[in-house]
Amino acid sequence: MTRTHSSALRGIGLACLMALTMTACGSSDDGGSASGSPEDVAAALEEGGTITVWAWEPTLEQVVADFEAEYPNVDVELVNAGTNTTQYTALQNAISAGSGVPDVAQIEYYALGQFTVAEALTDLSSYGASELDGTFSAGPWNAVQAGEGIYGLPMDSGPMALFYNQDVFDEHGIEVPTTWDEYVEAARTLHEADPNLYIGSDTGDPGTTTSMIWQAGGHPYTVDGTNVTVDFTDPGSTAYAETWQQLIDEELLAPITGWTDEWYQALGDGTIATLIMGAWMPANLESGVPDGAGSWRVAPLPQWEEGANASAENGGSSLAVPAASQNKALAYAFLEYANAGDGVATRVAAGAFPATTAELSSEEFLNAEFEYFGGQQANQIFADSAANVVEGWSYLPYQVYANSIFNDTVGQAYVSDTTLTEGLAAWQQATIDYGTEQGFTVNQ
Numbered sequence: 001m002t003r004t005h006s007s008a009l010r011g012i013g014l015a016c017l018m019a020l021t022m023t024a025c026g027s028s029d030d031g032g033s034a035s036g037s038p039e040d041v042a043a044a045l046e047e048g049g050t051i052t053v054w055a056w057e058p059t060l061e062q063v064v065a066d067f068e069a070e071y072p073n074v075d076v077e078l079v080n081a082g083t084n085t086t087q088y089t090a091l092q093n094a095i096s097a098g099s100g101v102p103d104v105a106q107i108e109y110y111a112l113g114q115f116t117v118a119e120a121l122t123d124l125s126s127y128g129a130s131e132l133d134g135t136f137s138a139g140p141w142n143a144v145q146a147g148e149g150i151y152g153l154p155m156d157s158g159p160m161a162l163f164y165n166q167d168v169f170d171e172h173g174i175e176v177p178t179t180w181d182e183y184v185e186a187a188r189t190l191h192e193a194d195p196n197l198y199i200g201s202d203t204g205d206p207g208t209t210t211s212m213i214w215q216a217g218g219h220p221y222t223v224d225g226t227n228v229t230v231d232f233t234d235p236g237s238t239a240y241a242e243t244w245q246q247l248i249d250e251e252l253l254a255p256i257t258g259w260t261d262e263w264y265q266a267l268g269d270g271t272i273a274t275l276i277m278g279a280w281m282p283a284n285l286e287s288g289v290p291d292g293a294g295s296w297r298v299a300p301l302p303q304w305e306e307g308a309n310a311s312a313e314n315g316g317s318s319l320a321v322p323a324a325s326q327n328k329a330l331a332y333a334f335l336e337y338a339n340a341g342d343g344v345a346t347r348v349a350a351g352a353f354p355a356t357t358a359e360l361s362s363e364e365f366l367n368a369e370f371e372y373f374g375g376q377q378a379n380q381i382f383a384d385s386a387a388n389v390v391e392g393w394s395y396l397p398y399q400v401y402a403n404s405i406f407n408d409t410v411g412q413a414y415v416s417d418t419t420l421t422e423g424l425a426a427w428q429q430a431t432i433d434y435g436t437e438q439g440f441t442v443n444q
Helices: 017-026 038-047 060-070 085-097 109-116 138-143 166-171 180-193 206-215 235-249 261-269 281-288 328-339 342-349 378-387 399-404 410-414 420-437
Strands: 049-054 074-079 104-108 160-165 221-224 227-230 274-278 296-299 317-320 441-443
Touching: 038 328, 049 085, 049 328, 060 074, 060 328, 060 342, 074 328, 085 104, 085 109, 085 399, 104 109, 104 328, 109 138, 109 317, 109 399, 160 166, 160 281, 160 378, 180 235, 206 235, 206 399, 227 420, 235 410, 235 420, 261 281, 274 281, 296 378, 317 328, 328 342, 399 420, 410 420, 420 441
Parallel strands: 049 074, 049 104, 227 441
Antiparallel strands: 104 317, 160 274, 160 296, 221 227
């Protein structure tokens, strides 16, 4: 990958990236370049100091307490600066202002490129990250890398699976679908048996759409520095659009928006019979759908081709060190502790789904029984999914912006006569236009 030059860009994303880029390159002693070493990290732990961590992941609270206990000279200030785009906007504003930038920031995989291309993050390779190859499952590890650099350490992962209500399936004699064609047939059978029941709900979600295309082998985005290609006409994108269009046309999906009170209620009373989600979903079901305890189960993600075992990621976050951090070595020490060291077990015990291959393959983890899922050893399904994530996926370096216009383009297929294929074409053109305006060379 050719490293991005500041002058090549005029802006990206939610805030003015030109300002972000210039500030990131000018406000730090070494910018995004690698200059630290494992010896620097060890010395920083010995010397101690204070670092600020911006993250909304709740399991980090105990990790911080344990880290401070093990390294009493270190003080970690854990700040919840908001979730998702709220935190990203605050982070970009802090970088642009040149003050208030945290030493560590939680950044989801889909958003990493937006900060990496702006040279707003530290390349962690020389600090010890380059020695961690093989520590993480392939999908998350690929997500934190750009070119020759490593711009974060994976904190968790979201290998996808099918969550289904077994009581509803049993009542209507529906077999667990193993292919997406079977999934469509199951949707028809269920809705015909009871028009109040739906195989799933979907009102348009960019994360679900891109994950499904990912599993289908699609590569709509290719990124090489400032050279970007957007193409939603590849076979994977086409397979998704043609299959999902049947569910929309036949009104087989509940028009209920995810994460709303209505959605939780529908999951609890059986109105929505399946979820296509990442492995982080169990804790959300347990807390948000207590009435579903004992009814829900987990199955491998249905396949685009019978007998295949392809999967994809949905969600997942990294911890990264902003280029403007004034204490990069100590910040990296916390990253390694939280995401590759003792902090991993702490977070897994609190319900996080790991990105580390050691935990994903441990007998204790794999054989854990989920009372919510009737005693099912669901981690075995999630771990298999993690091992079979299709490689080579890329997000746009301005994916946060792309996702923000999803409902204006692809989302129209859910509320008008626009088809998914037409919606994807509109999304493609809108992201090409935006990327070109920002100074990228964008092809289709």
